[in-house]
Amino acid sequence: xxxxxxxxxxxxxxxxxxxxxxxxxxxxxxxxxxxxxxxxxxxxxxxxxxxxxxxxxxxxxxxxxxxxxxxxxxxxxxxxxxxxxxxxxxxxxxxxxxxxxxxxxxxxxxxxxxxxxxxxxxxxxxxxxxxxxxxxxxxxxxxxxxxxxxxxxxxxxxxxxxxxxxxxxxxxxxxxxxxxxxxxxxxxxxxxxxxxxxxxxxxxxxxxxxxxxxxxxxxxxxxxxxxxxxxxxxxxxxxxxxxxxxxxxxxxxxxxxxxxxx
Amino acid sequence: xxxxxxxxxxxxxxxxxxxxxxxxxxxxxxxxxxxxxxxxxxxxxxxxxxxxxxxxxxxxxxxxxxxxxxxxxxxxxxxxxxxxxxxxxxxxxxxxxxxxxxxxxxxxxxxxxxxxxxxxxxxxxxxxxxxxxxxxxxxxxxxxxxxxxxxxxxxxxxxxxxxxxxxxxxxxxxxxxxxxxxxxxxxxxxxxxxxxxxxxxxxxxxxxxxxxxxxxxxxxxxxxxxxxxxxxxxxxxxxxxxxxxxxxxxxxxxxxx
Numbered sequence: 001x002x003x004x005x006x007x008x009x010x011x012x013x014x015x016x017x018x019x020x021x022x023x024x025x026x027x028x029x030x031x032x033x034x035x036x037x038x039x040x041x042x043x044x045x046x047x048x049x050x051x052x053x054x055x056x057x058x059x060x061x062x063x064x065x066x067x068x069x070x071x072x073x074x075x076x077x078x079x080x081x082x083x084x085x086x087x088x089x090x091x092x093x094x095x096x097x098x099x100x101x102x103x104x105x106x107x108x109x110x111x112x113x114x115x116x117x118x119x120x121x122x123x124x125x126x127x128x129x130x131x132x133x134x135x136x137x138x139x140x141x142x143x144x145x146x147x148x149x150x151x152x153x154x155x156x157x158x159x160x161x162x163x164x165x166x167x168x169x170x171x172x173x174x175x176x177x178x179x180x181x182x183x184x185x186x187x188x189x190x191x192x193x194x195x196x197x198x199x200x201x202x203x204x205x206x207x208x209x210x211x212x213x214x215x216x217x218x219x220x221x222x223x224x225x226x227x228x229x230x231x232x233x234x235x236x237x238x239x240x241x242x243x244x245x246x247x248x249x250x251x252x253x254x255x256x257x258x259x260x261x262x
Numbered sequence: 263x264x265x266x267x268x269x270x271x272x273x274x275x276x277x278x279x280x281x282x283x284x285x286x287x288x289x290x291x292x293x294x295x296x297x298x299x300x301x302x303x304x305x306x307x308x309x310x311x312x313x314x315x316x317x318x319x320x321x322x323x324x325x326x327x328x329x330x331x332x333x334x335x336x337x338x339x340x341x342x343x344x345x346x347x348x349x350x351x352x353x354x355x356x357x358x359x360x361x362x363x364x365x366x367x368x369x370x371x372x373x374x375x376x377x378x379x380x381x382x383x384x385x386x387x388x389x390x391x392x393x394x395x396x397x398x399x400x401x402x403x404x405x406x407x408x409x410x411x412x413x414x415x416x417x418x419x420x421x422x423x424x425x426x427x428x429x430x431x432x433x434x435x436x437x438x439x440x441x442x443x444x445x446x447x448x449x450x451x452x453x454x455x456x457x458x459x460x461x462x463x464x465x466x467x468x469x470x471x472x473x474x475x476x477x478x479x480x481x482x483x484x485x486x487x488x489x490x491x492x493x494x495x496x497x498x499x500x501x502x503x504x505x506x507x508x509x510x511x512x513x514x515x516x517x518x519x
Contacts, residue, residue: 159345164340164341164368165368178353
């Protein structure tokens with residue numbers, strides 16, 4: 001039901017961003033040509049784009065492998081985080097026992113597990129990557145969701161008590177819906193984390209058909225246009241994954257302030 | 263059997279610590295079915311605590327509360343209470359209709375009956391046209407009417423209201439008061455109403471209970487013998503003014519003894 005004027009209006013508000021994007025590319029191209037910057041420092045945008053055309057199959061295969069690993073890890077880590085958070089919200093002893101460690105773990109650079117994961121799962125196993133991503137995603141999602149589940153107003157809890165609602169009913173009908181905005185803001189962060197986790201893990205070996213391996217290999221062979229094409233692709237996948245979460249968010253919580261006027 | 267009876271009811275928070283607060287002390291009160299009781303007193307006099315003691319949201323430290331001849335917790339489990347707080351406490355992810363259906367859902371009513379009942383309640387508070395709105399799309403007064411519809415949806419025998427109109431402007435407030443009287447005339451629900459507005463207490467109630475602070479205790483109960491049904495004309499009645507004065511003097515005596 002979007003009419004033409006509405007579409008033009010939206011385009012109008014995007015114009016500054018589009019302008020900066022195109023302007024940035026032109027300046028980049030111009031600088032590379034004017035100062036004859038070497039490809040191993042920074043290839044020109046046209047060179048990177050041209051590489052996309054010649055290396056399409058390899059790039060897409062590597063991208064698909066990395067993207068599916070990141071997605072699998074995001075789903076696994078997110079799912080476990082939701083279960084743990086619900087248990088922590090429901091049972092005080094789970095909360096008191098687990099939360100301090102979760103908060104501590106969340107402050108550590110979990111990505112350092114990446115090289116170790118190979119010795120746990122084997123160099124060629126996809127589970128090493130999925131494991132790293134899942135662990136990386138788990139803590140921020142879990143902690144944010146617990147925060148959301150517990151940050152209901154006292155009057156809301158009392159309202160449920162006045163209906164003689166059980167603890168599980170209160171969790172399901174009051175606390176969980178109240179926490180969904182927290183869950184989605186954590187998932188948006190986790191979406192970016194999942195690609196970082198997958199690619200950094202791939203730097204340390206594994207299948208050649210992955211962006212991390214592709215980038216290190218091509219850089220080692222001094223084929224920087226290819227490496228840069230993979231970097232651009234990784235960024236596009238990151239943006240895509242983020243936007244998938246945003247789209248789901250709009251469907252799930254149309255009532256929330258952050259979504260209402262979007 | 264009275265709808266509500268309190269005998270020697272007291273509440274001490276943090277007993278024995280240096281933060282001990284004697285919120286309510288030695289309260290005796292009997293409320294008959296269909297009565298409209300307002301509890302009025304200065305801030306911090308324990309009137310909200312008294313309401314929470316009745317509603318089983320906090321246990322008494324002394325005395326007994328009996329609701330329809332039952333303990334408060336039995337009464338709560340039997341869903342005898344409808345509660346309305348100062349903030350409407352609507353669930354923002356539910357549309358108006360679904361908010362009113364919430365208690366019915368929890369009580370296991372089937373979907374068709376639930377929807378019929380909620381629609382009838384929304385008609386009662388004259389918000390049937392807003393059934394599909396989200397709470398944030400409504401004004402404060404409308405939100406509070408939804409909260410009242412929700413509290414009445416399951417036909418509770420006692421309605422407990424804690425300064426429900428406290429956040430509304432004067433004109434909306436008076437309109438809501440007339441609404442509430444009309445709704446009560448239709449449902450016959452017993453109401454315990456906490457407020458700090460003298461005209462509100464006098465206009466609505468069959469009796470006004472005046473409380474003193476620290477420890478909160480009942481100092482006076484004023485019978486409100488205004489003619490029924492009450493309307494905007496009641497607010498101009500000489501008897502209304504006399505009763506206002508009576509309650510005001512009762513409160514003065516409490517504030518500077």
